[in-house]
Amino acid sequence: MKILGKGIIGLGCIAIGLLAYKYNPFQKEVIDLKKFNDYYVSDSVSKEESEVENGGLEVLTSNFYVISKDYGTELKESKEEQGEEDKKEEKIEIPQKEVYIVKSGDTLYDIAKLYNMDLDILKVNNPGIKSNIQVGDKINIVTGNGIFYKVKKGDSLYKIASKYRIDIDDLKKYNEEYINNLQPGQELFIKNPSLNVVNRIVKQSGGSSNGKNTSSKTVGRMFAMPVKWAGVSSPFGNRFHPVLKRYILHTGVDLRAKYVPLHAAKDGRVTYTGYMSGYGKIIIIDHGNGYQTRSAHLNNIYVKQGAYVKAGQVIGKTGMTGRVTGPHLHFEIRKNNRPYDPMKYLRR
DSSP: OHHHHHHHHHHHHHHHHHHHHHSOTTTTOOOSHHHHHHTTOOTTSOHHHHHHHHTTOOOOGGGTHHHHHHHOOOOOOOHHHHHHHHHHHOOOOOOOEEEEEOOTTOOHHHHHHHTTOOHHHHHHTSTTOOSSOOTTOEEEEESSSEEEEEOOTTOOHHHHHHHTTOOHHHHHHHOGGGTTOOOTTOEEEEESOOHHHHHHHSBTTOOOTTSOOSOSOBOSSOEEOSSOOOOEEEOSEEEEOTTTOSEEEEOSEEEOOSSOEEEOSSSEEEEEEEEETTTEEEEEEEEETTEEEEEEEEEEEOOOTTOEEOTTOEEEEEBOOSSOSSOBEEEEEEETTEEEOGGGTEEO
């Protein structure tokens, strides 16, 4: 029986070997180098030229079907190629000018937010506009966070891009028709210009979006003093904390203010009121353009979260809540949540 069993196993192995030889998918594998090159040569040149240029190792879409047929592979575009195609198909939408009619309850802040626009950019597109807008007033709107700049004699794309601190490629992208023929009087769209530049254009008594000043007095220090000026008890920057007893970054300025009225430093929307660790009672206001003010260590808060306040409006009373040694106002100005020295922005 053992001999018979071994014989059957042997016959089975021979049969499997014969079938494998007959149906071997690799028996026609390309061996001849000339035939091998047939899979990889470029359609645009001869086989000899292709071999000289790239050794015959360039896989092309047009003849890749041969490999696909023999090995069951699928032709797929790489993610990089798809990405390039997507970029080619991406179409830049040039912003347009519109007119918005003010409705009851509207504020400049709300209108700017409605169009995803920085407040100062809204103002620079409406020279001379005041905060106390009235129902029926017409507001110039640009359907994009930017301004239209009128080209002046001597201007170049490089000069304009440098002036507004934007990438020259972005300037070209939105103004393709003027790239090779820039002429005075043409209007170029400038997307996301530097807000520092825009703030210099917005003037207290009117302004112009083409950068031409009619008044030497501009809003460089665009925040009003939040309390009656009595001096600074602790400046912005690294300091030795009187309570923590170590050096830390003082993210604001401590103004001498012993239980006095607190005013909003600029128009804006109240985003937080309440108690915060270290700050005590605090009011945080969003002024648009990424700017935010924080007034801390308050004794009283007179506004609610979500309220719109105007510059100069009384919003609280200073005190000594939180981590303090005496009554004063801790005041911060932040841009995109980064603290800056308030004294460089405050006017008094």
